[in-house]
Amino acid sequence: QSALTQPASVSGSPGQSITISCTGTTSDVGGYKYVSWYQQHPGKAPKLMIYEVSNRPSGVSNRFSGSKSANTASLTISGLQAEDEADYYCSSYTSSTTWVFGGGTKLTVL
């Protein structure tokens, strides 16, 4: 159950777009549609932003979008806003009937 691989940090200016990658294997990200993304502000509980690769829960801005190609999933945030500054985690179902998170990516809005 190795953690999925995410970049430690990404940054962008307000109004720009950024993409966070999440790389796994055919036993997790590449093998299933159950990839989700979470936003976590300091001291707060995580919030579901994307589920099943590309679906947005009710109430989540359409500036957030998800996709997947082979063993890598991606979260794209367009029109960056100051409040988007947070830690972002991907998660995937695995062939061991478990779930695994990525190591997390710190997004800085410059």
Next chain:
Amino acid sequence: QVQLVESGGGAVQPGRSLRLSCAASGFTFSTYGMHWVRQAPGKGLEWVAGIWYDGRNTHYADSVRGRFTISRDNSKNTLYLEMNTLRAEDTAVYYCSREDDVWVTAGNLGVWGQGTTVTVSS
């Protein structure tokens, strides 16, 4: 409103046990899969365990399998995590979380509690 409230955290010595509880309200608890996720100080999220809506199936991370037990009492709208043989590396904030949709156990964690802190230290 939909709410999850964890309790039972605290400081405990290595090798001892602790039971966490998660009280659910504002939704039909018996129709949702549930999970525990933890976060060590300054670290990322780690999935710990999951349980189907009816409790008939459970799943565990390798790091806790054989030591932790997830269970639920649908008559009390409560989720539990029994933690035995605790280690220093189990020190973390433990979050209770709910699937985003009924009946499924897909790992789409749409509702989270505020977390309860477990500290394992001699």
